[in-house]
Amino acid sequence: MSPPDETHLDLALSRSVVPRSAHERADAATLEQALADPGTRVLELREGRTRLRDAASTGLALRAPDADDAGRTPWFLGRHGGTAYLAVDVGPSHDGEPDHDGWVSLREVGADLDDVEAGLLTTATALHGWHRTHRHCPRCGSATDVVQAGWVRRCPRDGSEHYPRTDPAVIMAVVDDEDRLLLGTGQPWPEGRVSVLAGFVEAGETLEAAVAREVMEEVGVQVTDVRYRGNQPWPFPASLMLGFRARAVTTDLTVDRTELRSAAWYTREELRAGVEDGSRTLPPRVSIARVLVEEWFGGPITGPRAVR
Template identity: 65%
Template structure:
């Protein structure tokens, strides 16, 4: 592996300016006082969606309300003297049960839809809240004894009251790579669950006891049957769908014959810039949205902004 001159510094979901203040998580008195302070701001999640104000896009962060404390609030951090917490509401909550300020122009949207349009503070808050929501939804019981766990430390720990074990939010590393051939064509593939025409670069989870470089080489060979002969690290980005950290690379190969792993991919092909541009303009091809590091890898190879972008690819 060789070093890049500069890694991606402004990936959509890697931005944040909020201090997470881990010391507050273990201070029960401080945590208990958060919702008593009128300056505290609350991010309310309904499923994966939050209230987003228009022009420019920004989170609708409200003051605390009666009942928030009973929702097991999660402490997201502090910025410029303001504390931020997240609470969840039932997915079926009706709009009339949540009055908004008169004249507010808002929509309910998730991180995939608005993550690239938010500023650094809001992008960081929503990324953290989305990751916590996914973890809590999937880890309500102790993996050792099966007992229901309790939420402690401001949402950053679940403790088993039966055996005393403690469980932290999981993050699973995954590699994602833009592979090019000797003619500088880009390898793009369609996953089995995706509709025809949806393309992205290759990606896969890092296995136990495996380095990142070895994971890139293994995934490329497994999925398309070619061996890489060089790679460059480009950056990393959380991908909380439900709990991955995407580690991005550029890779080269001297081989062009592809053997598609049919259990993972529907198809894979090499693309020139003209071919990709034509497919995008004609609507035959869709790519990952701007919120994903996959989009940035493709855009870097393309040499500039892509002509349109499609829905986020679930990589």
């Protein structure tokens, strides 16, 4: 691991500054008082998306509570400067079909929000995904009740409590002795999209071991000098991305075609040329993958396919 005093990466989704005030969650009055306070700010979510204040804004359309919010089972996100923040799932559009007109995702706007709103939307997106997919007790199958201001689901039959899950995943910039960066194209991705390698941490595994295993499994490369670079939530739906840099001991590539369509080593000039001529697409700025790539590159990479 890298030394503790090393400067870590500046990551878009790690900028939360709103205290979560977890001690308030157990008090049933917390939500009641927040819903009754016109100063409370409410973040609406629909199909994992939210709204901006206006077409020209990069700020969220936070609003005061309305009469319907209590029935939407709001989630308490925290309190900042005396202001309570809630999130609610407003459900699908009136016709039941997905309605994305005017609604944006965290992927699209996370890098452009300020520190307060980036943290709020990251947390709300994670809770939204968890509530939508974990409505029943994994022990007995009973429908669970939402308690603790949206942070716990309790089974009324066996009394078990269930909490939002987080799946740790490693993501790594692998560089060889010629200072080339290893990039791959995932099987589901469009042709030309490239990124650093990543994978989930397995049971009983250290982070460093996960880095080495994933690189070996996906491209057959042995690595050493695994150095921690930072982490950020990635609630799509429930990951925590732990970023690393590693040095390649071997460079011959044996690509696992079940995971990757292709993989290759890139010099800075090769990557710049690919982005500029449109043959290569980079991950969006909100991702830790893009930050790892640009840290190696030495600065921002611009071009027609350098996705924001």
